Amino acid sequence: xxxxxVRLDRRQPQARSxxxxxxxxxxxxxxxTTLTSGLxxxxxxxxxxxxxxxxxxxxxxxxxxxxxFTPLHPDGNYLDILEQHLQLLALGRPVLKPVYDxxxxxxxxxxxxxxxxxxxxxxxxxxxxxxxxxxxxATVFLxxxxxxxxxxxxxxxxxxxxxxxxxxxxxLERRERxxxxxxxxxxxxxxxxxxxxxxVARADPPGTPLTAEVLLRPTIQHPDLTAVLTDDLRSAMHLxxxxxxxxxxxxxxxxxxxxSAEDARQLEEVIWSEVGAVGPPPxxxxxxxxxxxxxxxxxxxxxxxxxxxxxxxxxxPDPLGEVLGA
Amino acid sequence: xxxxxVRLDRRQPQARSxxxxxxxxxxxxxxxTTLTSGLxxxxxxxxxxxxxxxxxxxxxxxxxxxxxFTPLHPDGNYLDILEQHLQLLALGRPVLKPVYDxxxxxxxxxxxxxxxxxxxxxxxxxxxxxxxxxxxxATVFLxxxxxxxxxxxxxxxxxxxxxxxxxxxxxLERRERxxxxxxxxxxxxxxxxxxxxxxVARADPPGTPLTAEVLLRPTIQHPDLTAVLTDDLRSAMHLxxxxxxxxxxxxxxxxxxxxSAEDARQLEEVIWSEVGAVGPPPxxxxxxxxxxxxxxxxxxxxxxxxxxxxxxxxxxPDPLGEVLGA
Numbered sequence: 001x002x003x004x005x006v007r008l009d010r011r012q013p014q015a016r017s018x019x020x021x022x023x024x025x026x027x028x029x030x031x032x033t034t035l036t037s038g039l040x041x042x043x044x045x046x047x048x049x050x051x052x053x054x055x056x057x058x059x060x061x062x063x064x065x066x067x068x069f070t071p072l073h074p075d076g077n078y079l080d081i082l083e084q085h086l087q088l089l090a091l092g093r094p095v096l097k098p099v100y101d102x103x104x105x106x107x108x109x110x111x112x113x114x115x116x117x118x119x120x121x122x123x124x125x126x127x128x129x130x131x132x133x134x135x136x137x138a139t140v141f142l143x144x145x146x147x148x149x150x151x152x153x154x155x156x157x158x159x160x161x162x163x164x165x166x167x168x169x170x171x172l173e174r175r176e177r178x179x180x181x182x183x184x185x186x187x188x189x190x191x192x193x194x195x196x197x198x199x200v201a202r203a204d205p206p207g208t209p210l211t212a213e214v215l216l217r218p219t220i221q222h223p224d225l226t227a228v229l230t231d232d233l234r235s236a237m238h239l240x241x242x243x244x245x246x247x248x249x250x251x252x253x254x255x256x257x258x259x260s261a262e263d264a265r266q267l268e269e270v271i272w273s274e275v276g277a278v279g280p281p282p283x284x285x286x287x288x289x290x291x292x293x294x295x296x297x298x299x300x301x302x303x304x305x306x307x308x309x310x311x312x313x314x315x316x317p318d319p320l321g322e323v324l325g326a
Numbered sequence: 327x328x329x330x331x332v333r334l335d336r337r338q339p340q341a342r343s344x345x346x347x348x349x350x351x352x353x354x355x356x357x358x359t360t361l362t363s364g365l366x367x368x369x370x371x372x373x374x375x376x377x378x379x380x381x382x383x384x385x386x387x388x389x390x391x392x393x394x395f396t397p398l399h400p401d402g403n404y405l406d407i408l409e410q411h412l413q414l415l416a417l418g419r420p421v422l423k424p425v426y427d428x429x430x431x432x433x434x435x436x437x438x439x440x441x442x443x444x445x446x447x448x449x450x451x452x453x454x455x456x457x458x459x460x461x462x463x464a465t466v467f468l469x470x471x472x473x474x475x476x477x478x479x480x481x482x483x484x485x486x487x488x489x490x491x492x493x494x495x496x497x498l499e500r501r502e503r504x505x506x507x508x509x510x511x512x513x514x515x516x517x518x519x520x521x522x523x524x525x526v527a528r529a530d531p532p533g534t535p536l537t538a539e540v541l542l543r544p545t546i547q548h549p550d551l552t553a554v555l556t557d558d559l560r561s562a563m564h565l566x567x568x569x570x571x572x573x574x575x576x577x578x579x580x581x582x583x584x585x586s587a588e589d590a591r592q593l594e595e596v597i598w599s600e601v602g603a604v605g606p607p608p609x610x611x612x613x614x615x616x617x618x619x620x621x622x623x624x625x626x627x628x629x630x631x632x633x634x635x636x637x638x639x640x641x642x643p644d645p646l647g648e649v650l651g652a
Contacts, residue, residue: 060435078438081422088410096407098422098436109386109433110424112404 019115020311021090021135022304023190024122026142027072027183028175029153031196032122034288035142038301040120041284043308049089049116053123055098056082061105070171072124072178079125086126086135089115102161118308127186137311138220140304141190145197148210156289188246191220192307194300199258209257212296214303215244216251223306225253228270236263237299253303255296264295271302275309345441346637347416347461348630349516350448352468353398353509354501355479357522358448360614361468364627366446367610369634375415375442379449381424382408387431396497398450398504405451412452412461415441428487444634453512463637464546466630467516471523474536482615514572517546518633520626525584535583538622540629541570542577549632551579554596562589563625579629581622590621597628601635 022039024032033052040048056078057071069076078098085095094114101108127133127141144152150172157163163171187193193215198204216222229239236259244250259267272281286298348365350358359378366374382404383397395402404424411421420440427434453459453467470478476498483489489497513519519541524530542548555565562585570576585593598607612624 058438078422080420081438084414084419084421093410094406095410096404096422096424096436107435110422110436112384112407 018117018312019090019092019119020117020137020308021086021119021121022308023126023133023136023139024120024142025124025127025139025186025190026144027149027179028124029156030142030144030149031152031194032142034297035140035194035301035304036120036122038282038285038287038297039304039308042282042301042305043118047117048120049113049118050120051089051097051113051122053077053082053121053126054102055100056085056123056125057100057107060100060107070175070178072175072183074125074128074182077125079128082123082125083129083132086121086132089113089119090135105161117312124183125186127189128182133189138192138304138307139190140192140194141187143187143193143195145195148197152289191217192304193217196294196296199256202258204258209294210296211257212253212255212300214253214255214300216253217244217248218250222251223274223303223310225303225306228267228274230270233263233267233270235259236267236295255299257294257296259295261295264299268295268298268302271299271306275302275306344443344638345416345418345445346443346463346634347412347445347447348634349452349459349462349465350446350468351450351453351465351512351516352470353475353505354450355482356468356470356475357478357520358468360623361466361520361627361630362446362448364608364611364613364623365630365634368608368627368631369444373443374446375439375444376446377415377423377439377448379403379408379447379452380428381426382411382449382451383426383433386426386433396501396504398501398509400451400454400508403451405454408449408451409455409458412447412458415439415445416461431487443638450509451512453515454508459515464518464630464633465516466518466520467513469513469519469521471521474523478615517543518630519543522620522622525582528584530584535620536622537583538579538581538626540579540581540626542579543570543574544576548577549600549629549636551629551632554593554600556596559589559593559596561585562593562621581625583620583622585621587621590625594621594624594628597625597632601628601632603635 024036026032036050040050054071058076058078059067059071064070064076067076071077081098085097088095092115094112096110097113098110099108100106121136125132126136127139133139150169153172154165154168157168157171158165195213196210197213198208199211225239229237235256237253237255239251239253241249242252268281268285281298281302285301286293286295288294288297350362352358362376366376380397384402384404385393385397390396390402393402397403407424411423414421418441420438422436423439424436425434426432447462451458452462453465459465476495479498480491480494483494483497484491521539522536523539524534525537551565555563561582563579563581565577565579567575568578594607594611607624607628611627612619612621614620614623
């Protein structure tokens with residue numbers, strides 16, 4: 001028996017070089033699905049695999065009522081399996097993904113997913129371990145102010161997940177400690193931090209669309225936006241350098257919610273043409289839950305698209321070569 | 327983005343050296359579960375992970391009624407995922423395994439399984455690819471005569487899976503071609519071939535227990551049975567060298583169904599003490615579906631146990647060392 005040798009499957013090592021993986025991480029109802037589904041639509045479903053890491057919950061809704069922790073706790077999830085599946089997808093391999101149904105709070109039949117040119121992974125935990133983070137080409141953390149996120153969570157969970165408003169408020173309280181301990185610390189591991197919030201130090205009237213503040217940290221190479229940021233578009237967007245909360249320098253892009261629809265549309269078209277695309281920007285960009293549109297969301301999505309599409313062009317070293325001894 | 331490097335998870339590479347993987351392969355109702363569950367019980371559930379590869383079916387029972395092939399066809403199964411999971415288990419890693427329920431013919435919630443000291447994998451397809459075969463320390467193919475297997479399949483599927491006798495007979499016809507094309511050819515890849523059948527060239531009365539014929543092919547190193555095969559036990563078991571159907575030489579062990587219960591019991595005790603175990607052989611050995619006992623099955627299981635337990639002793643090269651550059 002001792003003579004047999006296990007060899008790792010080395011098929012498709014070249015697949016990796018055509019594959020771009022993006023993580024979109026943040027607390028519950030921070031806008032992950034809204035951001036990601038617009039990206040997926042713009043890229044095209046046939047080029048894109050979208051994965052929600054909530055499928056890796058360890059317990060169903062009934063079981064969770066007996067547990068002393070929530071899905072924000074790492075122990076509430078199969079994080080080792082999520083890590084394994086992210087590695088396999090990054091290697092160009094298929095995985096048999098578990099399926100959690102948020103409407104019923106139960107697990108269904110697993111489904112086979114195969115990586116495509118773009119793999120978008122949204123969830124509470126995808127930046128939790130070093131190995132998970134290494135699977136991604138770019139990582140985004142969504143960081144809305146807590147009061148805005150709570151409003152979003154109540155609206156969604158009541159409308160789509162069968163909870164009452166009181167239940168959602170109680171759950172938010174129950175989760176606060178684990179959010180602070182396990183979810184928010186992932187912010188410092190993100191290459192890009194996105195915050196939708198009312199513009200600071202302005203007295204805009206109620207109903208003014210939210211401004212997007214996009215930190216572009218120097219942990220990865222960002223697209224050159226100088227061609228986009230011409231003087232006549234500064235009313236819609238501007239870039240400045242600042243220090244993040246931890247003192248590290250970073251670029252910060254402001255996409256103004258108070259810009260006129262016309263300025264916003266013009267900016268969208270300029271970025272879209274910089275991506276190298278023809279025709280108008282995809283209609284689904286900027287779509288938010290209630291059927292309305294957010295210009296600052298659309299522009300943020302375009303910046304991320306610029307990023308993703310740029311990553312597929314040009315020379316990239318094959319990261320698998322070093323691992324598999326190719 | 328191009329700067330990031332994906333590294334494979336190298337944790338627990340040492341786990342492999344303590345892990346023994348056995349495949350038990352054969353057509354539907356060839357006796358896989360009967361053989362394997364006795365082994366698992368003898369080894370002890372706490373040291374053993376048992377996996378049924380039927381969990382990797384791609385379609386549920388309803389979907390299969392619309393398909394032009396049966397689960398015997400590779401396309402009826404997630405064989406790429408089975409291969410991936412076998413590799414991960416061989417590397418000492420957990421997998422999130424799909425779950426197929428034979429009683430209802432549907433898929434349930436997947437379950438986390440972690441490899442233990444012994445991993446027993448039974449199924450229709452585990453010898454289908456070279457990579458799967460490389461994951462095992464020993465591979466067994468069950469090869470009963472077709473008329474006996476058909477009797478077993480009718481009895482089981484009617485009693486446990488909610489089919490009528492006519493349905494099972496029709497299904498057997500429907501499967502014959504795929505069995506010949508995809509299942510039976512795996513026989514030649516097995517290190518050990520087990521055939522329970524009436525003794526050849528004897529006129530034993532009806533009801534005589536089946537004889538086991540165990541081919542021990544020189545593809546792996548087998549335990550030395552010379553200490554066991556003393557003259558006074560030859561009425562219960564004997565070893566001879568012969569040519570297999572393809573002309574290759576092999577050892578063949580005959581465990582006689584017509585041996586007396588006393589001779590069989592004595593042989594069991596000798597093999598069990600050769601394994602190095604204390605106390606009597608485990609009571610569950612030899613148990614067959616209807617609550618009866620087969621001495622030849624018990625002795626076959628003891629030979630396999632001898633094999634498995636021997637594999638965990640002594641010096642073994644670490645097969646992962648070559649792969650992961652340890």
